[in-house]
Amino acid sequence: MASWTSRFAPIVPFALPVGVIALWQLGATTGWISDRVLPAPVEVAQTAVRLTLSGELLGNAGVSALRAVSGLIVGGSIGFAMGLINGLSRVSERLTDTSLQMIRNIPNLALIPLVILWFGIGEEAKLFLVALGVLFPIYINTYLGVRTCDPQLVEMGRIYGMSRWTLFRRVILPGALPSIFVGLRSALGIMWLTLIVAETIAASSGLGHMAMEAREFMAIDIVVLAILIYALLGKLADVITRALERRMLAWHPAYQSR
Amino acid sequence: MTVFARVSAVGPQETRRPVETGRAGPTLRGVPASLGTSAGAAITICGLEKRFGDKVVLDKLDLTVPAGQFLAVVGRSGCGKSTLLRLLVGLDTPTAGTIDVSSSSVATQSRIVFQEPRLLPWETVEQNVSVGLGEGRLTPERREKVALALAEVGLKDRATEWPSVLSGGQKQRVALARALVSHPQLLALDEPLGALDALTRITMQGLIERVWFAQGMTTVLVTHDVSEAVALADRVIVLDAGRVTLDIDVKAPRPRERGSADLAALEGRLLDAIFGVADVVY
Numbered sequence: 126m127a128s129w130t131s132r133f134a135p136i137v138p139f140a141l142p143v144g145v146i147a148l149w150q151l152g153a154t155t156g157w158i159s160d161r162v163l164p165a166p167v168e169v170a171q172t173a174v175r176l177t178l179s180g181e182l183l184g185n186a187g188v189s190a191l192r193a194v195s196g197l198i199v200g201g202s203i204g205f206a207m208g209l210i211n212g213l214s215r216v217s218e219r220l221t222d223t224s225l226q227m228i229r230n231i232p233n234l235a236l237i238p239l240v241i242l243w244f245g246i247g248e249e250a251k252l253f254l255v256a257l258g259v260l261f262p263i264y265i266n267t268y269l270g271v272r273t274c275d276p277q278l279v280e281m282g283r284i285y286g287m288s289r290w291t292l293f294r295r296v297i298l299p300g301a302l303p304s305i306f307v308g309l310r311s312a313l314g315i316m317w318l319t320l321i322v323a324e325t326i327a328a329s330s331g332l333g334h335m336a337m338e339a340r341e342f343m344a345i346d347i348v349v350l351a352i353l354i355y356a357l358l359g360k361l362a363d364v365i366t367r368a369l370e371r372r373m374l375a376w377h378p379a380y381q382s383r
Numbered sequence: 384m385t386v387f388a389r390v391s392a393v394g395p396q397e398t399r400r401p402v403e404t405g406r407a408g409p410t411l412r413g414v415p416a417s418l419g420t421s422a423g424a425a426i427t428i429c430g431l432e433k434r435f436g437d438k439v440v441l442d443k444l445d446l447t448v449p450a451g452q453f454l455a456v457v458g459r460s461g462c463g464k465s466t467l468l469r470l471l472v473g474l475d476t477p478t479a480g481t482i483d484v485s486s487s488s489v490a491t492q493s494r495i496v497f498q499e500p501r502l503l504p505w506e507t508v509e510q511n512v513s514v515g516l517g518e519g520r521l522t523p524e525r526r527e528k529v530a531l532a533l534a535e536v537g538l539k540d541r542a543t544e545w546p547s548v549l550s551g552g553q554k555q556r557v558a559l560a561r562a563l564v565s566h567p568q569l570l571a572l573d574e575p576l577g578a579l580d581a582l583t584r585i586t587m588q589g590l591i592e593r594v595w596f597a598q599g600m601t602t603v604l605v606t607h608d609v610s611e612a613v614a615l616a617d618r619v620i621v622l623d624a625g626r627v628t629l630d631i632d633v634k635a636p637r638p639r640e641r642g643s644a645d646l647a648a649l650e651g652r653l654l655d656a657i658f659g660v661a662d663v664v665y
């Protein structure tokens with residue numbers, strides 16, 4: 126029993142998606158699913174190959190990924206810095222936290238009309254929206270992580286003569302890290318959501334634009350392909366975050382293989 | 384480490400060590416010679432007062448602790464014993480009065496061990512102990528000091544592990560190593576064994592006694608466990624409402640036999656002083 130589970134353990138997570146695709150293929154081949162509702166997986170795969178060969182798919186995916194990552198870096202850095210500053214300084218927290226909470230509650234997608242008026246459909250619009258979207262989850266969780274840092278450990282650090290910088294580096298920041306990762310995970314979700322919506326509405330390239338253009342030509346296979354790629358990109362982001370967590374939170378009991 | 388580690392580490396023929404003469408007395412067997420000897424600090428407390436608002440926690444307290452003495456402070460909770468300890472190591476400032484901690488060496492260093500180990504969960508055992516050495520990278524030289532301190536508490540082979548895989552007693556031993564690695568002249572122990580189970584506690588008591596014997600620092604142990612105080616200390620004081628109500632020397636030879644009649648009598652006296660004779664039900 127144990128050998129059975131260990132032998133198949135790596136493929137278990139993929140059993141469900143593969144099964145769904147198999148059923149889907151079966152449904153499409155037997156004509157149970159109309160190809161005007163959902164094209165067969167094989168057809169989608171052929172489209173993927175075709176678009177890859179023409180360079181269209183990779184080009185659009187690259188553009189989207191670049192936008193996503195740059196938005197994440199810009200918004201994430203700002204959120205991270207604000208979270209640290211407000212977590213460490215009462216003055217700064219009193220000054221800015223209320224304003225940040227107000228802005229946070231505006232759905233960032235509600236700004237699309239305004240952003241189009243400001244930036245047109247250029248890159249700045251997407252960067253702005255993605256950055257704004259990822260800023261808050263990272264801000265809040267960084268702030269929370271710093272604030273909930275164990276005061277007993279901070280006292281210990283003081284007793285042992287740690288300088289402020291060392292105290293931050295060895296006690297406060299590592300203590301806040303699990304919380305910061307929670308923020309990063311939810312930021313990644315918001316990042317894709319914002320980007321795809323923004324590209325669907327106001328863009329001339331990218332995956333969202335590709336899907337929107339395909340809809341106009343009734344190319345349902347491309348629409349489905351785009352959606353599948355979102356799923357894969359989401360999984361990819363998750364894998365990267367997990368790897369980072371495993372590395373940086375190796376001390377945490379939850380990440381120790383036992 | 385077994386429960387009887389103390390018995391095997393402390394040879395029966397080595398009897399009481401004269402406290403006042405510092406490190407000149409007999410040594411315990413089984414203690415590495417390379418540990419060196421740091422003289423203990425002498426403590427002189429004059430008219431010490433600590434108030435939190437209207438509440439008087441320490442009331443014109445006078446106390447002199449000779450260098451190298453193992454002093455235990457007992458008393459009911461809220462009697463001011465932990466406050467006294469925090470003042471001793473400079474974690475708090477007195478409302479009035481003076482505390483003078485001085486030793487022969489240039490810089491007097493005091494270290495405190497709390498009831499909780501307070502280890503950094505994201506640093507290995509080795510890195511945690513290196514915190515006791517102050518700022519700086521873990522150079523080979525520092526690593527050696529850390530290894531010595533860990534050997535002293537019997538955790539030499541756990542240097543690269545995370546604190547989360549250690550037991551409560553082991554974590555507390557790492558905390559002790561962190562306090563000892565810089566060879567302090569004053570070691571303050573704030574109920575360090577309070578959270579441990581009874582058997583681990585006996586082992587740890589033996590360890591603390593051995594380390595104190597080897598390093599010779601002045602040690603102040605705050606505890607609510609009277610038998611622990613009597614088993615370890617040269618001298619026990621009882622605090623009540625911020626004042627010393629009893630101050631007795633424990634003259635029993637080391638290693639002390641648990642449950643001996645002498646110690647039991649002392650325990651009785653201490654408990655009487657803590658609760659008042661009328662309250663105690665024997």
